[in-house]
Amino acid sequence: xxxxxxxxxxxxxxxxxxxxxxxxxxxxxxxxxxxxxxxxxxxxxxxxxxxxxxxxxxxxxxxxxxxxxxxxxxxxxxxxxxxxxxxxxxxxxxxxxxxxxxxxxxxxxxxxxxxxxxxxxxxxxxxxxxxxxxxxxxxxxxxxxxxx
Amino acid sequence: xxxxxxxxxxxxxxxxxxxxxxxxxxxxxxxxxxxxxxxxxxxxxxxxxxxxxxxxxxxxxxxxxxxxxxxxxxxxxxxxxxxxxxxxxxxxxxxxxxxxxxxxxxxxxxxxxxxxxxxxxxxxxxxxxxxxxxxxxxxx
Numbered sequence: 001x002x003x004x005x006x007x008x009x010x011x012x013x014x015x016x017x018x019x020x021x022x023x024x025x026x027x028x029x030x031x032x033x034x035x036x037x038x039x040x041x042x043x044x045x046x047x048x049x050x051x052x053x054x055x056x057x058x059x060x061x062x063x064x065x066x067x068x069x070x071x072x073x074x075x076x077x078x079x080x081x082x083x084x085x086x087x088x089x090x091x092x093x094x095x096x097x098x099x100x101x102x103x104x105x106x107x108x109x110x111x112x113x114x115x116x117x118x119x120x121x122x123x124x125x126x127x128x129x130x131x132x133x134x135x136x137x138x139x140x141x142x143x144x145x146x147x148x
Numbered sequence: 149x150x151x152x153x154x155x156x157x158x159x160x161x162x163x164x165x166x167x168x169x170x171x172x173x174x175x176x177x178x179x180x181x182x183x184x185x186x187x188x189x190x191x192x193x194x195x196x197x198x199x200x201x202x203x204x205x206x207x208x209x210x211x212x213x214x215x216x217x218x219x220x221x222x223x224x225x226x227x228x229x230x231x232x233x234x235x236x237x238x239x240x241x242x243x244x245x246x247x248x249x250x251x252x253x254x255x256x257x258x259x260x261x262x263x264x265x266x267x268x269x270x271x272x273x274x275x276x277x278x279x280x281x282x283x284x285x286x287x288x
Contacts (some may be wrong), residue, residue, distance in 0.1 A: 005283045006253060008246050013275040054279065059250070061179055062166055064242030069276070070179065 009054045009123055010066045014076055016085035018045035020101040044088065049103075050128040051110060053079065054118035066119040079113040103129040107137035115139065151266060152208045155198045156218050158227035161188040162243040165232075186230060191248075192271040193222065194258065199263025209262035223256045245270055245278040253280040 021044035022036040032040045039045070053076065057066045083093065089101040099105050111125045128134040163186035164178035174182045181187070195218060201207040226235055231243040237251045249270040257265045266285065271277040 002255075005249065006280055007283045007285075008250060009267075009279045010246060011277040011279060059244075059246045062168065062242075064164070064244035064247045066246055066278075068177065 001087070008059060008066065009056045009057060009088040010072075010120070011052060011054045012069070012072060014051045014053075014081055016051065016081050017046060017048050018084050018087050019044045020091050020096075022100055024100050025098075029109075031051065044090065047129050049084075049106070051076075052128070053114060054126075054128040055117065056122035056123050058066070060145045061093040067117075071119050072117070075117050076114065080110050083113075103127050107135045111137050111139055127145070135145060149198050150201055150208050151196050151198050152211075152214075152263070152264040153194050154211065154214050154218065155192060155194050156215075156223060157190060157192050158223050159188060159190050160226050160231050161186045161230050162231040163187065164242050164244065166242060177264075186232070188279075189272050191226075193218075193252065194267075194269040195265070197260055197263045198266035202262075209260070213262075214260070217256065217259045221259060222252060225255075245272045245276060249278040249280045 020039075021041070022039040023032050028034065037116075055067055055072065059066055087093065089096050089106065091097075093101070093109065095109050096105070097108075107125050107127050110127065111122065114125065115122045122139070124136060124138045125136055126136045163183060165174050165184075166177075169177070183210040195214070196206060197214065201208055224226065225237075231238050231248065235243075235251075238247065241247045241251075249268050252270060253265065253268045254260060256268065265282045267279060269277055269279045
């Protein structure tokens with residue numbers, strides 16, 4: 001509810017585990033190795049990702065909710081978790097066949113998949129690749145998701 | 149502008165039930181949160197105050213004072229309480245994270261007179277939270 005000029009957002013965290021390899025076809029083998037380091041190792045590696053999303057909307061006075069968690073969880077599971085969890089991002093998520101699956105690009109892809117949630121407005125996507133690094137995306141226009 | 153955040157915890161019980169809806173509808177909408185005897189959570193609350201540090205003290209506001217405000221307004225009111233029955237500010241509201249965080253904002257905002265309340269983030273579990281801030285203020 002936006003009463004008194006206040007904005008309320010609902011935040012929810014999810015988890016998925018996936019493998020990836022950072023490699024750009026536009027770079028030479030030496031450049032790939034220099035730019036991506038061990039993330040360029042040919043057979044890839046994996047992470048336990050944490051996905052945090054914020055949605056906003058009117059708090060329904062009958063339920064006290066911006067969105068029912070059952071609906072939100074089912075949508076996120078269908079659009080993201082079931083597609084990403086225990087998968088190879090490079091091989092099994094179509095967009096990463098020609099985009100490098102950095103966590104920046106993972107954020108953008110997840111945003112694109114979740115922005116049509118019908119019950120509330122997607123405000124922000126935040127992805128933790130490890131406990132020490134995280135990335136956020138709030139839907140600004142990005143024209144080219146290639147790493148270089 | 150400097151943003152100062154303090155975290156507190158409180159434990160409370162609640163249940164979700166709208167008397168205007170049938171028993172079946174309550175069960176369908178609220179699921180296990182509708183169980184009649186309620187259940188509880190360890191809530192974690194992060195309160196962010198924005199302001200300029202005082203040139204003499206170097207503080208946006210005295211943390212001790214913020215701690216006292218949070219203790220008086222939130223902990224004493226909500227800790228080890230049943231939110232449906234013992235917190236008058238939540239009367240006739242479903243005590244969801246959204247509604248509790250708004251009540252917390254409304255309790256705290258007038259009490260914080262050095263700097264201003266910038267954001268309230270209330271965790272019901274580590275994977276579920278609500279945030280309140282002024283329209284147009286970007287959450288940090």
